[in-house]
Amino acid sequence: MIELPLFLVPGAPLALLILFALPQARATARALVPVAPLPALLAALAPVAPPPLALDWLLLGTRLALTETGATFLAFSALLWALAGWGAERLLVRDPARDRFSVCLLLAMTGNLGLLVAQDLGSFYAFFAMMSLASWGLVLHGGGAAQVFAGRIYIAFAILGEVALFAGLAMGAFATGTYMLADLAQPGVPPLALALVAVGFLIKLGAVPLHLWLPLAHSAAPAPASAVLSGAMLKAGLFGLMTVLPLGAVVAPEAGALLAAMAVAGLLIAPLLGLVQGDPKAVLAYSSIGQMSLMALGLGVGLAAPEAWPAIAVALVLLAAHHAFAKAALFLGVPVVWATGIGWPRALVLGAMALPAAALIGLPGTSGGLAKDAIKTAVAVGPGAWAFWLAPALFAASLGTACLMLRAFALLAAAPIRAEVPRGVALPFAVAVGLGVAGLALIPVPTHAAKAAVPSDLLPLAMAAALAALTLAAVRLARVRLVPPAPGGLLAAFEQVPVPAPVLALPAPERRGRALAPRRRRRPDGLAQSGGLAILGMAAALALAAVMLPEPAGSANPTSGAPAPAAAPAQSPAAGD
Amino acid sequence: MTPFPFPDLTPQLIYHLAGAALVGIALYRGATSSDLLTRILALNVLSVGIAAVFVAAANRGAGAVPDPVPHAFVLTGIVVLVAVTAALLALAERIDLTGAKSDD
């Protein structure tokens, strides 16, 4: 087997990006987008992990390597990106701006695949930022009011996350003295640094209350983009947290409890808000929040009970991979539903979608059932309190997911046909369903023995169905009509009418233009004089400061020979605070 | 020998202080005048004030040979300043001409 150089993992999509710059080569480049993640997939599936790579001349010294966890994440991410590229090619076949979409997709792909193999802070942050910012283009792609609004919220959260991440990584790098990502998990890193990094990742992961961007972005983006947003990019947050948190090494019950509280909030809020949505993609997005919260719960347990972490880690990877495949299949199914007429074709499509949905609910025999099992067994190792709380949490997750799935299917079943959606989207969807069913067998996930199915595993679905039937009956009897709010949950209350104004809205220019006119007229003279005054004031103030304020003791240099001692007070501004 | 009440007052110090005062005057007018020509004049006065500091510092008191290097600095400064003044005046005239005609 040929050893695949690791730089090809982010390098292949990047190279394709360069091809897009040449107008003549665009058709070829477009066709190649689905195979751009191929090197990543090969690297992840190789029986022997590719050798680490050190590029000292790049950034702050780039180190690429593939860890065991990274290989799993890389495998399902690469598969998902390939599917998304293929799906986008077929969905946007008539879109005049599809090249822009492809470029953004490739950039985000480069970032996502690259961060999974990056081992040093500089390149990790670079890839992470590349992924986050390029996704802005994916969210904005449709160009409508909803997209503009979603884009605005998305970029605000993304930048917030970037800044927190950057600050945290910089502090961590200083504390550890190295630029290696894995060193952040060593003891001795200031908690503030870890907290900042965690905030950056939790925003990406969509943990409540940092989730506000997520449903908006998922419902605004085209379906293939939603598939990778939910399937691959949210997982990047999880991957980051698993890499940098000192899991399994440090007991941090407070942090664990905080994380668990956020997770439980997510588990509760996701179905509540998701059920009232009118857009199936928004409903699916809320279900992602619920699932990611479950993973955050696993992290919380790992922080509080280090002895349980090895088992939890295995379960989390399994859960992530399963969710990635299932959710991607569901998102890719949405445009297929739009393209098929109401009747048996649609029933067929919905039937196919039911397979990943069942996996997501965690029915026995599906990948979801396996993952749920795994996490249950893993947590049993930890302290009793955690295990005690986990069973209801898992049940709530399953119940919530089941309700959300039923809601999504109801909406999909009634969705009108959209003539503009090409029929070609069905093929990627079929492959995605196949992956959703059998995906875990294809990629190197940690194995877990399946437990025999018991009837109680079906309880969440049954309860959800009963609840749905009851609600339907109540609605019919009371003769009320459910008016779904705009996607965005709470945020929708703040901005009912999205305006097509610029991002980070600023006052309209016309009025200010008029207001400027009189100011402009008296500008030159006043400017010159206040400028003169500023010069005078600056010179006088600095001179005064230089003369009046005494030098700190020991810094004055009476012998005045060498410059070295005179430069010593340089450190004092820092010491001053 | 001198009946003046400040015995250590030397010509050097007097012109030093005059230079300081000229700097103050020039900067004050630069900050309070809107007339282009006055501001150009103020900059010229400022440079004379600086030259006074240089030349006074070069002087080593009566009888001693003064330091030639600051003299060279002031000579250079005078020529540089006349060049910049010419450029400033050309600009000011042009602004005045175009200003009278139109405001584009």
Place this chain on the structure above:
Amino acid sequence: MIVFDLMLAAAILVAGWSALSAPDRTGAIAGFLVFGLLVALSWVRLDAPDVALAEAAIGSGLTGALMLRAAGRMAPPAADRVPRAQRAAAALLACGLAGGLAVAVMDLPGATIVYDPLVRADLGQSGVSNPVTAVLLNFRAWDTLLEMAVLLAALVLVAALGPRGTPRPARLGPLYTPFLRIMAPLSVLVAGHLLWLGATAPGGAFQAGAVLCGGLLALYFGGALRPAAVPAGPLWALCAAGVAVFAAAALAAEVLTGTLLAYPDGADKIWILAIEGGLTVSIGATLLLLFTGLRQGGARA
């Protein structure tokens, strides 16, 4: 004599203030001319005759002429409408700064003498005996080279931006012509003398260039010289000649001796005089063109 110095300093301050606060332009410029002459006088008092010469000829004379030309072309000034608060703030700050400077110069640490012994030690090797010329053209010739670049840059700016259509001065009539016949050759003679003198006594390229410019200005006002009628190329070449010679000499010296601007041993005086000759011509021409303006390359309609 201290009393004379005090009175002179006070007169300088009064002249300076009146130049900056006169309500009309002519008064302001007249104040500035007087100010320049008084300052030149004070330089003489401080044993700086080279500087006094240059200040009188260039700093006061030529600048005053430039100002007068500009004042004639510009609209009269509008009355200042500066808020009283700004005035007060400016006055306060200016007093503070001037006071700070005064305090600083009053308790200067005892004279630190750095340059004097160095100049005295090296003067013998510099090729000239006037220390100021030695500094300008040998010890710190790089400054002088860049200073010529400033002159040329200003000329480029004036040529590109000067007011369109330089008004031609009226001929000053027949009475003026005999004066010109004496003036023009005399200025060339005096400039040559100053140039030669600069090696040993106060004088040198800048003073000589200023005198040359004075003679050229006389010709210009007499109507005998019309730079606007001359093609721009040769005029530019004349202005650039000095600095081109200087830069070429700098590089040639580097080729000959291995060090930039290090003249070959024993030939310092010849090199310096050659450079100064070029500089004098260029300074005279450049100062004149700064005054009269010049058309650039024929691009102007």
Place this chain on the structure above:
Amino acid sequence: MTDTSLLVLLPFLAALAATIHARGAAGWGLAGTVASAGLAAHLALSVHASGPASIAIGGWAAPLGITLRADGLAALMIAMTALVGLGVCVQALAAWGLRPTAVEDPRRARMRMGFWPLWLSTLAALNGLYLSGDLFNLYVTFEILGLAAVGLTALSGTRRALRAAFDYLVAGLAGSLLLLLGVALAYAAAGRVDLGVLPLLADSAAGRIAIALIVSGVGLKAALFPLHFWMPAAHSSAAPAASAILSALVVKGALYLALRLLLEGGLVADALRWGLICLGAGGMAWGSVCALRADRLKLLVAYSTVAQIGLIMLAISVAGDPLTGTAWQAAALLMLSHALAKAAMFLAVGRIAEELGHDRISGLNRSDLRPGAAEFAFAIAAISLIGLPPTAGFVGKWVLIDGLIGQGAWPVVALVLTGTVLSVAYLSRVVSRCLRGGPHIAPGARRPPWRAGDVAAIGLAFTALFMGLLSAAPLALLNGPLLS
């Protein structure tokens, strides 16, 4: 080392040639720029290989004579100037042509004949400034730089440009004179004016006032808040190539001098450092607010320069002891990234304005014409300016924050991050419009063909982008020994 003298004299002689032989100005200009870039590359390589070098002009050693000194910092600045210069030259050639044509627009001819001598003078002055080791020599160099820069501002000849040029020249002259006053006081206090005088100035009141005056002069030249009053008008009313030079290169001269002052031990007074930190932070805030409120694209970019200068000044004043820390390198890297990105940005804005016929931000996505290439260049430059990876701005900010954390200066870290967020805010006003199109744009909006000006902007923007990837090269230069 013949490099050092030729780096100044060669562009200068080319400027003379371009002035005298005005018809071939562009040819002379191109030759001078390219030759100077070659010399700059050679200088950088030789400094990297064999360490810093200095020559005493005329064989007269400092303090009496003037030395030209080329260490890693100076070589990096000179290389930066050459790199940006090449990009700007491509734009100038594209806009105004190489040689006169038979029937020619007089404005085009005037710009071509005016631009090249002024640019070459700017180049010579900047190189001289980076190499100079003498305060009075720096004053003279600043005057050449100031005059050439004013010429570039006024080149377009509009009333706004002339007015801005006048204010610029007055402010520049005032700054030079403050510097000269500082030099005079330094002479009065210590008897010499080479850069070696700086550490001696802390001992007397006159010396400290001298430093304060030099810093105010430099601040005025660098458009440090609140002395930036002349700058937005000057930078926004010049022609695109001129704006790029002014904003990317000319202010760097003054900032470099401020950094030199620090490295030579001149910023000794602690109060002065705190003052500069406050001014830098103020500049970041005020520049950002004005950029957020600007209604014209060029003005937005000019105000962003105010904010970025604030950041660089902040980096310079907190940089710490150059002998023990490496935080001062952040300032150099930030200057490098700002030069590349800002030049690209001004060129891109120039192209956008040329295609749309205006540069109102509100109208960017209201026309059915999309200057895609220029918008793309703007977006890339914005990424570098914000400091996102992998750009040079990112590496600069990284080194800065690393150094700040090393000193425990947390409030300053917060300031830098706030400044970053603000820069995202004002730049996204433009980038978002470029990215998403607008409600009034038909799907088949007309795209103008690429021009050479676009190539210059995109080239510079990508250089800024990849300079971060290759930041080992500038850091290797900066890690070499310094001359002081």
